Amino acid sequence: MDNGLTTPQRAAVEHFTGPLLIIAGPGSGKTRVITRRIARLVERGVDPRAILAITFTNRAAREMQHRVDALLPGARVWVSTFHRFCASVLRRRADVVGLDSNFTIFDKADQLQVIRHVLKELDMDAVRAQPSKISARISRIKNSFTEPDEFVRTLECRIGEPFDTLVAQVYPLYQSALLESNAVDFDDLLLHVVRLFADNPELRADYDMRYQFLLVDEYQDTNPAQYQLVRSLSVNVPNVCVTGDPDQSIYAWRGATIENILNFERDYPNAQLIRLEQNFRSTGLILRAADRLIAHNRQRKAKSLITDAQDGHAPRLLTFPDGRTEATGIADQVRTLREETGLRWSEIAVFYRVNSMSRELELGFARQRIPFQVAAGLAFYDRAEIKDLIAYLRVIDNPADQIAFLRIVNRPARGIGGKTQTHLQRWANERRVNLLEAARSADQIDGISKTARPKLKMFARMMEGLTLADYGNVSGLLTGIVNKTFFHRTWANVASEQAIEKEANVTELINAAAQYDELDEDDPSVTGFLETTALVNDGDLLDPSAGKVTLMTMHAAKGLEFPCVFVVGLEHGLIPHERAVKSDDPKQIEEERRLLFVGMTRAMQRLYLTTAQVRSVRGKPQLTIPSQFLVETEFESEDGVGFEPDDAQASPKRSAFTEKDLELRKRLKESLGSAERPLLTTGAGLLNGTHDAADLPQLFAIGMRVRHPQYGVGAVTNVTGFGRRKSVTVAFQEPSESHTFDAARCPLQPVGMR
DNA sequence: TGCCCGGTCGTTTTT
């Protein structure tokens, strides 16, 4: 150690020019190293403005900016996210891709709206052609750098893909609709810039040389566009430093390619590789448990996790009868921890695999009166009233924005209904004018009723009176909108409690605008404010000092740490998620494992894993199967709840893992043995009788002996329904009780087949 | 125009 840095850390900080790959395990002080490295570069005489640091999240960018500021007060190093960086480049050169510099950034909801419009135009049914599926497909096509015409052409070579045939119709229209609205979606933000750089070598070289030093965080999660971007900024001046951890790659499902980090040394042959393996975050047993788990991934460069820390508390497994008890139990445990160990609420976090699990936990925490915050739910900028106001700003800033126009033209209600809007759109599209101009000319539009015409004109006139110039700044403009539109009429007929909340949200938005106004006092711009609102996410609004327990998905937890962490629902079908299991793709299971690894390694001192024996899935209680990952790691189990071996014996040993725990692991393994079989069922398996009941529900017959991973052996007493509805009732021997299962998915295994 | 009913569907989601 020197300067508080380990040898590899110091090497990373001191590395000067040329490509550098930092493989940084969890809690290895990565951010610290990057910020120190930036400071060191400046110390060596590098102009701070020649340094560009790119992260994925605003939160990470903010954090890094903060720490750089602390080391280099006043230095103008640019720390940005991929998307903000691209937005900034694109605003300067929007003309090249056919946009105006005040283009709007469409969010997910806007995209779906565009697709719905396109489907309507094509006279297609939005039920059969699911907008969200189409949107996802378009995103994937785009990210493989395939332009609409190209996609249409490739499709001609392989007829017979009904969905892609549909997408081939929608994609070109979707893209031109964006262009007509002077808008981009999140993908475009990156892809336009990639194209810009590819088509304009001198522009690319200009940016490449402007940023002499490029630092990229979380490189394992870059997608092809981001990869291309990094490459194009490091040709002339290949001083590129990327950091990441292949073991924490959890966004492959979104198009991230882990190969980007694995191939870095191939892409930059003279790259230096530095590994940060020492963990400064977690205590020994937590780290060991995580290490054990991740060691099960085969597609992996072996990496060790080292710590000087003491063993500390072993991870614990808590088992509960059902999800509700689990929620209450966790809340109880949280309270106990606070009372006994002095942990503060804000030092405790609960992670789950899917957002839908937050509800039960929220209820549990509310029941136990424990303060909590959820990093999801209805994000501030997703609320209807906020979206409406933002839409007003969007139309004011970019009158071509059709989606925003259609959102507000009748909000609050002013008698401009669907029919009127359709005629307005048709007329505007024919003449290639924007909807606001069309509204101004309402008198000339056929099909629009006499009553609607003056209303449209009044609306257009009102919008003309709402400009930034008239109000001076964005918050003033927002206030003007609220007043001129009699915005409170929007919620004229909602319950007063909700109305108060909506009112408060509006005030909050105006406050946010006021904050923005202060920041950019000399250069107020609606575009700028809209960009900040478009590029925030739920996690950004979390307050780490709120004095509350934090609930979030494991994905959202990446990059964070908490003294105490609960990972809930360690069940087959949840972690690993059903979809990964069903895909039969070992890569997807490995990603699930990495996800759990990320979750576990957030914990500094205490880690709890929980399972419920019954979990309601879509309203239906289902018996659960323990996650296979439990067998792959190490933990202590709670006394007296679930999975206790019958021959329980006192455990005098003070080693972290008792006989009981070993026994428990053995049992988990056994139960998994039967659980996993249906996934592997083959024709051969059917023939030699090793198949599982789950695959052939029709085989259940009254009197048949079956085995259940938790309830043991029993006999079928009743079979009702058929097909997917089929259910089986089984009387178990001990404890002598009966349970009814969904035949298609229960983990019942026939024993002693006749 | 807006409300209610019924049918459908259901990961994760840095931006």
Place this chain on the structure above:
DNA sequence: CGACCGGGCA
């Protein structure tokens, strides 16, 4: 179970 969407009706 619950959110969301579209259709039908007041």
